[in-house]
Amino acid sequence: MMNFNLEKDFKSLCDLLATYQNVWNPEVMNSYPQSLEAYPSEWLTDITNLSEDIQWRIDAGISYNEIREPKLKNLLNNLKKLSTFQKLETSEVLFSDTDFFKMKEKKRHEIKNISGFLSQKTNLAKSCIDVGGGIGHLSRTLANKHEMSSLIIESNKEFCEIGQKVNKKLNIGKINYKSEPFNKNSTYHCGSNTFALGLHACGDLSSEIIEYSVNNCLQNILSFGCCYFKTKLENHCFLSSYGSKVDFNLSKYSLTLASRAHTGLTKKAFIKKKRVKSYRYALHLFLFHHLKQTEFKEVGESKFSLYEKDFSDYAAEKLNYLGIEKIEKQTLEDFFESKQTRKLIEAMFCANIIRWQFGRAIEKLILIDRALYLKESNYQIELGELFDENISPRNVGIFAKKLP
Numbered sequence: 132m133m134n135f136n137l138e139k140d141f142k143s144l145c146d147l148l149a150t151y152q153n154v155w156n157p158e159v160m161n162s163y164p165q166s167l168e169a170y171p172s173e174w175l176t177d178i179t180n181l182s183e184d185i186q187w188r189i190d191a192g193i194s195y196n197e198i199r200e201p202k203l204k205n206l207l208n209n210l211k212k213l214s215t216f217q218k219l220e221t222s223e224v225l226f227s228d229t230d231f232f233k234m235k236e237k238k239r240h241e242i243k244n245i246s247g248f249l250s251q252k253t254n255l256a257k258s259c260i261d262v263g264g265g266i267g268h269l270s271r272t273l274a275n276k277h278e279m280s281s282l283i284i285e286s287n288k289e290f291c292e293i294g295q296k297v298n299k300k301l302n303i304g305k306i307n308y309k310s311e312p313f314n315k316n317s318t319y320h321c322g323s324n325t326f327a328l329g330l331h332a333c334g335d336l337s338s339e340i341i342e343y344s345v346n347n348c349l350q351n352i353l354s355f356g357c358c359y360f361k362t363k364l365e366n367h368c369f370l371s372s373y374g375s376k377v378d379f380n381l382s383k384y385s386l387t388l389a390s391r392a393h394t395g396l397t398k399k400a401f402i403k404k405k406r407v408k409s410y411r412y413a414l415h416l417f418l419f420h421h422l423k424q425t426e427f428k429e430v431g432e433s434k435f436s437l438y439e440k441d442f443s444d445y446a447a448e449k450l451n452y453l454g455i456e457k458i459e460k461q462t463l464e465d466f467f468e469s470k471q472t473r474k475l476i477e478a479m480f481c482a483n484i485i486r487w488q489f490g491r492a493i494e495k496l497i498l499i500d501r502a503l504y505l506k507e508s509n510y511q512i513e514l515g516e517l518f519d520e521n522i523s524p525r526n527v528g529i530f531a532k533k534l535p
């Protein structure tokens with residue numbers, strides 16, 4: 132099924148994102164205090180005054196009904212509307228436990244839906260290159276259920292070795308491995324009657340697979356992006372002629388935003404997140420205002436148990452990590468509890484609730500650009516959701532077929 136609205140969808144998303152680029156592009160904490168100035172104060176007040184339950188419902192994208200600021204409500208509803216994808220059709224394919232060997236629940240779901248999707252297609256190329264194929268679950272399924280052969284190009288040597296052992300154990304032939312980083316200027320296929328696969332190929336890798344396929348006129352492509360922030364470039368590089376006209380950059384921060392799960396946040400996870408963020412923001416504010424260290428500092432990940440302790444315990448550990456002299460417990464607690472700090476933490480958290488709503492729209496812009504590039508390169512394309520977003524958040528696939 133062709134998707135006829137790509138250009139229109141791309142333009143609408145671009146216009147909306149361009150208007151609010153100061154809101155979503157910089158990270159709130161890293162760009163503090165300028166970041167907060169991008170948010171109309173009445174928006175932040177509105178979200179701040181809502182109950183925790185309603186804040187969670189906004190953050191989880193469940194409902195924006197309780198927002199009182201009409202412009203904000205309209206923006207979030209608009210974003211949601213423009214960020215939706217059509218669903219790709221899949222059909223039921225029977226899988227045995229052996230077919231699912233070593234696959235976790237998430238992988239089983241993806242593989243089942245891809246297999247069901249492909250089983251409806253005719254004239255698929257039977258020879259695949261599976262880039263970033265991991266141990267080879269997808270290639271194994273295609274060999275098993277769709278009589279295809281595959282060359283997996285996978286930079287992780289260990290994955291290749293495990294995959295070879297699994298295939299041997301299950302007596303599956305026709306799968307070869309090349310353990311090296313994919314190079315779009317190299318040659319991996321024999322003839323253009325080839326199917327290029329990239330299931331959750333990280334960052335630029337998805338774009339590179341698509342470029343490789345176009346440059347070599349490959350017959351079919353199936354691409355699912357992920358980890359958009361894993362780019363060697365400063366900003367995201369658009370592929371299509373539409374993309375080349377976009378007059379804003381997608382920074383690493385906004386690419387991280389696009390890589391989040393956009394749905395399924397539970398209330399419990401929201402409350403946990405609020406606690407973690409409040410300590411992290413408070414530490415940043417302490418460094419910024421109290422110690423006059425205005426440069427953003429990475430402080431490393433911590434177990435949640437640290438956030439269950441007092442702020443002063445958390446801060447002491449992080450200050451030590453940063454090589455900063457010990458600060459008195461009471462000074463830290465007083466800073467954390469002060470009205471000014473509480474107000475700033477709340478404003479930063481509410482700003483982020485708004486900012487987080489842009490993630491799916493940014494992801495959609497990236498994916499439409501890839502699809503448009505394929506369309507411009509004489510491919511028939513389908514773009515849509517193939518997985519349940521709650522099971523596999525990077526659930527949007529691009530399927531392409533070379534036109535004569």
Ligand SMILES: C[S@@+](CC[C@H](N)C(=O)[O-])C[C@H]1O[C@@H](n2cnc3c(N)ncnc32)[C@H](O)[C@@H]1O
Nearest residue numbers: 263264265284285286287311312313330331333
């Ligand atoms: C998210 S995993 C997906 C694995 C597999 N396609 C699947 O869905 O089960 C991404 C894989 O790409 C591999 N990878 C990352 N960069 C690569 C590159 N430049 N060339 C080849 N493989 C790469 C990683 O080692 C990893 O196995």
